[in-house]
Amino acid sequence: MVDVVFAPMPVPDAARLASELGFEHIDVDAGWDGELALPVGDRMAHPSPRPGCSVPAPPAAQGMWDRAVAAYRRTPGMRLEPWPGSIVDSVEKVKAMLEAVPGLRLLVDTGHVANWGEDPVELLPWADHVQLRQARRGVAQALEGDVDFRRVFERLEQVGYRGRLSVEYFDLPDMGWPLDDPPAFAVALFEEVRALL
Known part of the structure; x- marks a missing residue:
């Protein structure tokens, strides 16, 4: 199943657009409880972890590693999302x-791992949710990049992955990740990966 993230578009608008574009689910913030045009795929909790939700790793800062370890140990069932510039920005x-x-x-x-210059396939044995995005070292979002999705899907099959796949492109210029047309990038990748599934 393929779901999508259209951040920072309002969730109801994103769900309608995702439905029109053929996606099956939409990923939302953990607190969202309204009616949507699509079922919810993954829930994101930030900044604090919540059981059953994914949480982006905190930015790298003095003492943050120990605080994060303590918080994650207190929150069984959460999923951690590593990203460049966070406390976990390498394999x-x-x-x-x-x-x-x-x-x-x-x-x-996949985009975060490629952006910091490594192969996302190395982390897939620990994946409970996978977001697909094309990227390359130093470039967070791209139409063409270093992610080999055929290898990603082969590895997911090898490790017995049964979770959902999300396509994620976003326009977040304040974080250094601007993108003019996230839905167009998402649809292009959706078509590419659907042919491989």
Whole structure:
């Protein structure tokens, strides 16, 4: 199943657009409880983790690692989303966090991992949710990039992944991730990955 994220578009508008474009689910903030044109795929909680939700890792800062480890240990069933500039912005750091927090699972965003210059396939054994986005080292969102989706899907099959797949493109210039037309990028990737599934 493929769902989509259209941040920062208002959720009801994003759900209507996603439905019109052929997506099956939409990812939303954990607090969303209204009626939508599509079922909810994944729920995102931030800044604090919540059981059953994905949470972006906090930005790298003095003492943040220990605070995050403590919070994640108190929140079984949450999923951690690593991203560039966070406390877990390399495969090595992600694996260290997985070791520090027994049972921790991941939301693996292929674009984030490619953006920091590594292969997202390395993190898929710990994935409970996967966001698909094309990217390359230093470029968070691209139509053409370094993510080999055929390898991603092969690895997901090998590890027995049964979760959803999200397509995520966003226009977040304040975070350094501007994009003129996220829906067009999402549809292009949706068509590419649908042919591989």
